[in-house]
Amino acid sequence: MTAQRSATPDPARRREASRRAILTAAFDLLQEVGYAKLSIEGIAARAGVGKQTIYRWWPSKGTVIFDAFLMLSEGAAGEPPTLPDTGDLAADLRAVLRATVVEMNDPRYDQPMRALATEIAHDPELAAAYVERLDGPLKEAKRERLRSAQRVGQLAEDLDLDVAVEMIWGPVLNRWLQRTGPLTAEYTDRVVTTALDGLRPRPSGR
Amino acid sequence: MTAQRSATPDPARRREASRRAILTAAFDLLQEVGYAKLSIEGIAARAGVGKQTIYRWWPSKGTVIFDAFLMLSEGAAGEPPTLPDTGDLAADLRAVLRATVVEMNDPRYDQPMRALATEIAHDPELAAAYVERLDGPLKEAKRERLRSAQRVGQLAEDLDLDVAVEMIWGPVLNRWLQRTGPLTAEYTDRVVTTALDGLRPRPSGR
Amino acid sequence: MTAQRSATPDPARRREASRRAILTAAFDLLQEVGYAKLSIEGIAARAGVGKQTIYRWWPSKGTVIFDAFLMLSEGAAGEPPTLPDTGDLAADLRAVLRATVVEMNDPRYDQPMRALATEIAHDPELAAAYVERLDGPLKEAKRERLRSAQRVGQLAEDLDLDVAVEMIWGPVLNRWLQRTGPLTAEYTDRVVTTALDGLRPRPSGR
Amino acid sequence: MTAQRSATPDPARRREASRRAILTAAFDLLQEVGYAKLSIEGIAARAGVGKQTIYRWWPSKGTVIFDAFLMLSEGAAGEPPTLPDTGDLAADLRAVLRATVVEMNDPRYDQPMRALATEIAHDPELAAAYVERLDGPLKEAKRERLRSAQRVGQLAEDLDLDVAVEMIWGPVLNRWLQRTGPLTAEYTDRVVTTALDGLRPRPSGR
DNA sequence: ACGTAACCGAGACGGTACGTCGGGTCTTGAC
DNA sequence: GTCAAGACCCGACGTACCGTCTCGGTTACGT
Numbered sequence: 038m039t040a041q042r043s044a045t046p047d048p049a050r051r052r053e054a055s056r057r058a059i060l061t062a063a064f065d066l067l068q069e070v071g072y073a074k075l076s077i078e079g080i081a082a083r084a085g086v087g088k089q090t091i092y093r094w095w096p097s098k099g100t101v102i103f104d105a106f107l108m109l110s111e112g113a114a115g116e117p118p119t120l121p122d123t124g125d126l127a128a129d130l131r132a133v134l135r136a137t138v139v140e141m142n143d144p145r146y147d148q149p150m151r152a153l154a155t156e157i158a159h160d161p162e163l164a165a166a167y168v169e170r171l172d173g174p175l176k177e178a179k180r181e182r183l184r185s186a187q188r189v190g191q192l193a194e195d196l197d198l199d200v201a202v203e204m205i206w207g208p209v210l211n212r213w214l215q216r217t218g219p220l221t222a223e224y225t226d227r228v229v230t231t232a233l234d235g236l237r238p239r240p241s242g243r
Numbered sequence: 244m245t246a247q248r249s250a251t252p253d254p255a256r257r258r259e260a261s262r263r264a265i266l267t268a269a270f271d272l273l274q275e276v277g278y279a280k281l282s283i284e285g286i287a288a289r290a291g292v293g294k295q296t297i298y299r300w301w302p303s304k305g306t307v308i309f310d311a312f313l314m315l316s317e318g319a320a321g322e323p324p325t326l327p328d329t330g331d332l333a334a335d336l337r338a339v340l341r342a343t344v345v346e347m348n349d350p351r352y353d354q355p356m357r358a359l360a361t362e363i364a365h366d367p368e369l370a371a372a373y374v375e376r377l378d379g380p381l382k383e384a385k386r387e388r389l390r391s392a393q394r395v396g397q398l399a400e401d402l403d404l405d406v407a408v409e410m411i412w413g414p415v416l417n418r419w420l421q422r423t424g425p426l427t428a429e430y431t432d433r434v435v436t437t438a439l440d441g442l443r444p445r446p447s448g449r
Numbered sequence: 450m451t452a453q454r455s456a457t458p459d460p461a462r463r464r465e466a467s468r469r470a471i472l473t474a475a476f477d478l479l480q481e482v483g484y485a486k487l488s489i490e491g492i493a494a495r496a497g498v499g500k501q502t503i504y505r506w507w508p509s510k511g512t513v514i515f516d517a518f519l520m521l522s523e524g525a526a527g528e529p530p531t532l533p534d535t536g537d538l539a540a541d542l543r544a545v546l547r548a549t550v551v552e553m554n555d556p557r558y559d560q561p562m563r564a565l566a567t568e569i570a571h572d573p574e575l576a577a578a579y580v581e582r583l584d585g586p587l588k589e590a591k592r593e594r595l596r597s598a599q600r601v602g603q604l605a606e607d608l609d610l611d612v613a614v615e616m617i618w619g620p621v622l623n624r625w626l627q628r629t630g631p632l633t634a635e636y637t638d639r640v641v642t643t644a645l646d647g648l649r650p651r652p653s654g655r
Numbered sequence: 656m657t658a659q660r661s662a663t664p665d666p667a668r669r670r671e672a673s674r675r676a677i678l679t680a681a682f683d684l685l686q687e688v689g690y691a692k693l694s695i696e697g698i699a700a701r702a703g704v705g706k707q708t709i710y711r712w713w714p715s716k717g718t719v720i721f722d723a724f725l726m727l728s729e730g731a732a733g734e735p736p737t738l739p740d741t742g743d744l745a746a747d748l749r750a751v752l753r754a755t756v757v758e759m760n761d762p763r764y765d766q767p768m769r770a771l772a773t774e775i776a777h778d779p780e781l782a783a784a785y786v787e788r789l790d791g792p793l794k795e796a797k798r799e800r801l802r803s804a805q806r807v808g809q810l811a812e813d814l815d816l817d818v819a820v821e822m823i824w825g826p827v828l829n830r831w832l833q834r835t836g837p838l839t840a841e842y843t844d845r846v847v848t849t850a851l852d853g854l855r856p857r858p859s860g861r
Numbered sequence: 862a863c864g865t866a867a868c869c870g871a872g873a874c875g876g877t878a879c880g881t882c883g884g885g886t887c888t889t890g891a892c
Numbered sequence: 893g894t895c896a897a898g899a900c901c902c903g904a905c906g907t908a909c910c911g912t913c914t915c916g917g918t919t920a921c922g923t
C-alpha cells in the first residue's frame with residue numbers, strides 16, 4: 038500500500054490518522070505552494086505531526102508524494118480502472134485523450150502531477166513503484182481497450198500493444214511535461230488519427 | 244545567447260572567462276554529484292567564482308543548467324543539426340533512435356539531461372527558451388527528414404509532421420524520463436515500424 | 450543568567466554543553482583573532498555547533514560576548530566580589546588600581562574587554578544588562594570599601610559614593626579605552642592621591 | 656589634515672570636492688543609519704563617488720569618520736578652542752560640563768561620537784591621531800583653564816593637571832559611553848564639587 | 862489491570878545551502 | 893592620473909530545511 042523500501046517499524050502500531058493527515062497535507066501543499074517550496078517540515082506542520090513520524094514511515098519526499106497519489110487513486114475506486122468501450126476505438130480514444138488534457142490544463146492537478154513525474158525521473162526505485170502501482174493498472178486498461186479493438190478487427194493482429202499505447206499517450210505526455218506545444222482537443226484528435234493510420238501512405242482509401 | 248529573462252547588468256562589462264567557468268562547472272558537477280546535490284555554492288566554488296557572479300547573471304539554477312547545455316550544443320557545431328538521409332527513411336530513423344538510446348543509457352549524459360528536463364517541467368519560461376533554442380532546431384531537422392521522405396512518397400502527403408515527429412520520439416523520451424520500460428535497440432526498431440505502419444490493419448501486405 | 454531580551458524557545462530543552470562551548474569559543478576567538486574578525490560563523494565552527502543554535506538563544510553578537518564574560522565571572526566565584534580592606538584606604542586603592550592596569554595591559558584580557566565595552570557603547574539594552582549583572586556587583590564592592598573608610602573617618606561623611614567611585618576608576622578606564630595616555634602604576638598612584646585630596650589647596654598639612 | 660597612515664597617491668591631483676562630499680556623507684549617514692549600518696559602499700553612493708576614491712585616500716572606515724570630525728571641528732573655528740574664564744573656576748566647570756552633557760544627550764551628536772570613540776578603542780593608530788589632532792587641543796584648553804585657576808590660588812600649586820582634567824571629565828565620559836548612569840546637570844555639578852574638594856574630610860569648613 | 866515498549870507531538874540540535882550585503886581589488890571609459 | 897561606475901572574488905550574514913536526536917505523553921499489548 039505504500040512506497041516504503043527498507044525495514045520500517047511495526048506497522049501494526051501505526052496511527053492511521055497521522056498517515057492520512059500527512060498524505061493529505063502533502064497533496065494540498067503541492068497545490069498551494071508548488072513543488073519547489075514543498076518541505077517535510079511544512080508537511081509535518083500542516084498535518085499537525087512530528088517530523089519524525091514522516092521520516093519513520095517514508096524514506097524520501099518523493100515517496101510521500103507518491104503515496105499521496107496512491108491514496109487518492111485508491112480512494113476514488115477500489116476496482117481497477119477501465120477505458121470506455123463503445124465499439125468505436127477512434128472515438129473512444131479521442132474522448133479519453135480529451136479528458137486527459139483537460140486534467141493536464143487544470144492547475145489543481147498539473148502541479149502535483151509534475152511533482153510526481155519529476156520525482157520519478159530522479160529516483161529509479163520510486164519509478165519502479167510507480168510503474169507497478171499507479172501506471173501499471175492504467176496501462177493495462179489501455180492495452181485491454183486496444184485488445185478489444187483487435188478482436189473486432191479495428192487494429193492489426195500482430196500489433197505490439199505496449200508500443201501502441203506509448204504511441205498514443207506518449208506525444209501527449211511529452212507535450213505536457215516539456216511544454217513543447219499547446220494541449221488542445223484538436224491536437225489529441227490529430228494524434229489519434231495519425232497513430233491509427235500511421236505515417237506511410239495508405240494504399241486504398243481511408 | 245542566454246536564458247536570462249529580466250533586466251540584468253551591463254553585459255558589456257561581463258567577464259567571459261567567468262561565464263564559461265560557471266557553465267562548465269555546472270555541467271561537470273551535474274555529471275559527478277547528480278542533480279539533487281547540485282548547488283549554486285558548489286558551482287561557484289568549482290568555477291572559482293563568487294556566488295554573486297552567478298546570481299548577477301542567472302535568475303535560477305535551471306537557467307544555468309540550460310545555458311550549460313546551450314554552450315555545449317553551440318560549441319559542437321555552428322550550423323543547425325541535420326538527420327542522416329540515405330533515402331531509406333525507416334533505416335535512417337532506426338539508426339537515429341538507436342543512437343539516441345545509447346546516449347540515454349550513458350550516465351554521462353543521462354544525469355544532466357534529466358536535470359534539464361525536470362527543470363523545464365517546473366519552469367514555463369525556461370521551457371519556452373528550451374523550445375526556442377535547443378529543442379526547436381533539432382525538431383526542425385526531424386521534420387525536414389520527414390519532409391524529404393514525403394517528397395519521395397515514403398510518407399503520406401497530408402501527414403501532420405509535428406504529430407509525426409512526436410509519435411516517433413515521444414515514446415522513447417517517455418520511457419527514458421519516466422523509466423516505464425527498457426530502452427533497447429529492439430524497442431526503438433519496433434517504435435519506428437509501428438509508427439510508420441500505424442495501428443490499424445493494412446489492407447494489403449506491407 | 451543570560452542577556453536574552455525577547456521571547457526565546459523553551460530553555461528546559463536547551464543543551465548546556467552547547468551553551469558552554471559557544472561562550473568558550475567566543476571568548477577564545479576574541480583573544481585570538483580580535484573583535485573585528487569575530488564572526489558568528491567562526492564561533493559556531495569553533496564550538497562545533499550549528500549557527501542556528503547561536504541565533505536561537507542570543508539576539509546579537511554582543512550578547513554572546515556579554516554572556517561569555519558572565520560565565521567567566523561567575524565561574525570564578527559564586528559570591529559577590531570584595532575589595533581588600535587593610536584599614537588604609539589609600540594603600541588599598543593603589544593596590545587595586547595597580548592590579549587593574551596590569552590586566553588592562555595584558556592582551557589576553559584587553560581585546561575581549563574592549564569588545565564588550567564597545568558593544569555596550571552601541572547597545573543600550575546590553576548596557577543595562579551590563580550595569581545590572583557585571584558592573585553592578587563590582588561597583589557595589591567599591592562603594593562598600595569607601596563606606597568602610599567613611600566609618601573610620603578616612604572619607605568625608607557627606608561624600609557622594611557614586612561620584613567618588615567614578616572619580617577614582619573613571620580616569621583609568623578612560624585612559625585604557627581611549628588610549629589617551631600610558632597606564633602605569635605611577636599614574637594610578639597619582640590618581641588615588643589626587644582624588645583623595647581634591648584639586649583645591651588644602652588649608653593645613655598634607 | 657587627514658588620518659592617512661601609509662603611502663597615498665599624489666595629493667596634488669586630489670579632487671577637493673570629492674573629499675568634502677565623502678566626509679559630509681559619512682557624518683550624515685552616521686546620524687541617519689547609525690554606526691552599525693554605516694558602509695563604505697553607502698558613503699560612496701551618498702557622496703556620488705566611486706568606492707575606489709575612498710579606498711585611495713583612507714585606509715579604513717575609522718579614519719574616514721575621524722576626518723569627518725576633523726573637518727567639522729576645523730570648520731567651526733580656525734583658532735584653538737578655549738574654555739570660559741570668569742574667574743570662578745567651579746562655576747565655569749559646571750557650565751562647561753552642563754553643555755557637554757547636553758550634547759551627549761542629543762542623538763544628533765551622540766551616534767557619531769560613539770562611532771568615533773569605539774573606532775578609536777579598537778585602532779591604536781587612529782587613537783594616536785585622535786590624541787594629537789582632536790583631543791589634544793581640547794585637553795590643552797582644559798589644562799589652561801586649570802592653570803589659570805592655579806595662578807589665582809583656586810587650585811593646589813602642586814596639582815597634576817593631567818590627572819585633574821581626567822578626574823573632572825573622566826566620570827562624565829564614562830557614564831556616557833558605558834551608559835552606567837544618567838547624565839544630568841545635577842550629576843555634573845556633583846562631579847565638579849567632589850573633584851574640587853576631594854574625597855577626604857576637609858579640616859575646616861569649605 | 863497493569864507495566865512497558867512503541868508510536869507520537871514537539872522541537873532542539875549539527876549541518877548544508879540559500880540569496881544578500883558589503884569588503885577590498887580591478888577594469889573601463891570619460892575627463 | 894584621477895575619477896564614477898560597477899563587475900569581480902570572497903567572507904559573513906541571518907534564514908530555511910535537512911535528517912537525527914531527545915523529551916514527555918499516550919496508546920495498546922503481553923503478562
